[in-house]
Amino acid sequence: MRSVIYINGALIPENEAVISPFNSGFLFGEGLFETIRADNGSPFGLPEHLERMRSGLRQLNLKIPDEFDRITTIIADLLHNNQLLDKSAVIKLICSPTDPGRAISAMTSTSLIIRTTALKLDEIEKRQRGMQALILPWRRNRANPLLKIKSLNYLENRYGLNDARSAGFDEGIFLNQNEELCEGTFSNIFLIRGNDLQTPPLDAGILPGTTRALILQRAQQAGITCQETPLFVNDLKLCDGAFLTSSLMRLAPLAGINQINFNLEKSLPLRHKLLTFFQ
Numbered sequence: 001m002r003s004v005i006y007i008n009g010a011l012i013p014e015n016e017a018v019i020s021p022f023n024s025g026f027l028f029g030e031g032l033f034e035t036i037r038a039d040n041g042s043p044f045g046l047p048e049h050l051e052r053m054r055s056g057l058r059q060l061n062l063k064i065p066d067e068f069d070r071i072t073t074i075i076a077d078l079l080h081n082n083q084l085l086d087k088s089a090v091i092k093l094i095c096s097p098t099d100p101g102r103a104i105s106a107m108t109s110t111s112l113i114i115r116t117t118a119l120k121l122d123e124i125e126k127r128q129r130g131m132q133a134l135i136l137p138w139r140r141n142r143a144n145p146l147l148k149i150k151s152l153n154y155l156e157n158r159y160g161l162n163d164a165r166s167a168g169f170d171e172g173i174f175l176n177q178n179e180e181l182c183e184g185t186f187s188n189i190f191l192i193r194g195n196d197l198q199t200p201p202l203d204a205g206i207l208p209g210t211t212r213a214l215i216l217q218r219a220q221q222a223g224i225t226c227q228e229t230p231l232f233v234n235d236l237k238l239c240d241g242a243f244l245t246s247s248l249m250r251l252a253p254l255a256g257i258n259q260i261n262f263n264l265e266k267s268l269p270l271r272h273k274l275l276t277f278f279q
Contacts, residue, residue, distance in 0.1 A: 004081050006074050006114040009067060011081065014115075023111075025096025029153025031110075032056045034093040037119065037248050041085040043075055044278070045247065048210040053093065056149035057110065062097060065112040078116040088119040090248065096152060124248060127170065130255035130264055131244060133184065134169040135233065136160050142176040142205030150207060161185040171244060173257060176205045181231040187244035187252075188212040191235060192267045197226040198239070204230065211245040218277040224270075236260045241267030243274075250278050 004011045007019075025031035034049045050071060057064055067074070071093070079085050094113040140147065164172035164185070173189065174182040181200050183189060188209040191198045197219055202208055219226040236242065241262045242254040251274055253264050 001083060003117075004078065006078060006112070008111050008113075011077065019111075019113075023096055024099075025094070025111075025152045029151060029155070030060070031062075031094065031096030031152040032060070032150055033095075033152055033154075034091075034150060035247050036091040036093070037250075038075070038079060038084070038089040038091055038116075040087075041076070041079050043072075043091055045210045045214065046072065046075075048213065049093070049247075052150065052208065052210065053095065056151075057095060059145070059149055062095065062110045063108060065095060065110045067112060071112075071114070074114055075116070078114060082116050084116055084118060088121055090117050090119050091115075092117075094152070119248065127249045127252040130253050131170040132168075132255055133171045133173050133244070133257045134164040134167055135258050136163060136172045136174055136185075139177045139179075140174045140182055140205045142178065142180075142182075142203065144205060147205045147207060148202070157185040174205075175233070178230075179232060180204050181233070181235070182206050183209075184244055187246045187249075189254075190215065190243050190245065191231060191239040192241040192243070192270060193239050195224060195270060197224060198229055198231060198235070199226065200231055201228040209245060209247075211247055211250060214277060215245060215251075215274060219274070222273065222277075224273075241271075243267070243271060251275055 003014045005014045005017045007017055019026060032053055034053050036043050036046060036049050075091055079089060092115045095110050097108050098111050099108045160172040171184045171187060173184050176182050181189060182204050183206040200206055216226055236257055237260055244252050253271060254262055255264060256262060
């Protein structure tokens with residue numbers, strides 16, 4: 001079976017898919033992407049992902065693609081054609097300007113690419129057994145407006161992840177110039193203190209993760225106190241545990257950060273409760 005991909009109004013075989021070498025997303029990382037998990041044909045949190053992409057397009061002064069309101073239908077067609085309706089799948093949405101010569105301040109039309117692939121559940125299950133993270137050696141600028149969007153210019157995150165993995169860790173954690181905890185290269189971070197949760201605020205210089213937002217909302221509804229507050233490395237030594245969140249892995253406990261180790265059994269009851277939010 002040949003997998004198909006959606007590009008600007010058409011489903012085409014993946015091995016025939018092309019983009020222009022003058023595409024601004026390819027040349028400059030100008031554009032946005034979203035990564036969404038689907039289980040048995042149902043994309044989780046799709047409205048929240050689409051709203052974040054809309055917001056990012058407005059911030060970059062890019063036009064909402066004409067077919068944006070049809071994305072749900074397009075995804076369903078892709079999952080069907082790629083025989084992923086009864087599996088766990090990854091959905092990737094990509095938007096970038098179609099006019100490479102446009103002035104950066106001028107509104108322009110936007111291309112839309114959607115790809116679906118099988119989710120590697122063995123990798124997700126490994127992360128959910130416990131991850132090791134490394135605090136990355138350089139600092140982020142919390143005032144950078146691009147940290148609030150899921151930009152195609154993702155090189156700092158990719159570089160940080162490679163740096164962490166080269167040192168034998170699963171994830172890299174950014175600090176900002178005030179030495180506050182920010183986020184992982186592909187995840188948001190939460191600390192556990194008793195039955196309470198703490199997570200860095202958006203103005204620490206982080207992406208407003210959709211899974212992070214879900215945890216904040218559902219935790220409050222479940223009577224779990226959750227604070228958005230500045231956090232520092234020393235807070236890691238005082239907490240009972242920590243976990244990372246992302247759209248694909250949902251929630252994965254941290255077994256350790258640098259030389260700070262956590263007892264996974266201690267936070268297990270609360271983590272199990274949080275996982276029910278995804279059912």
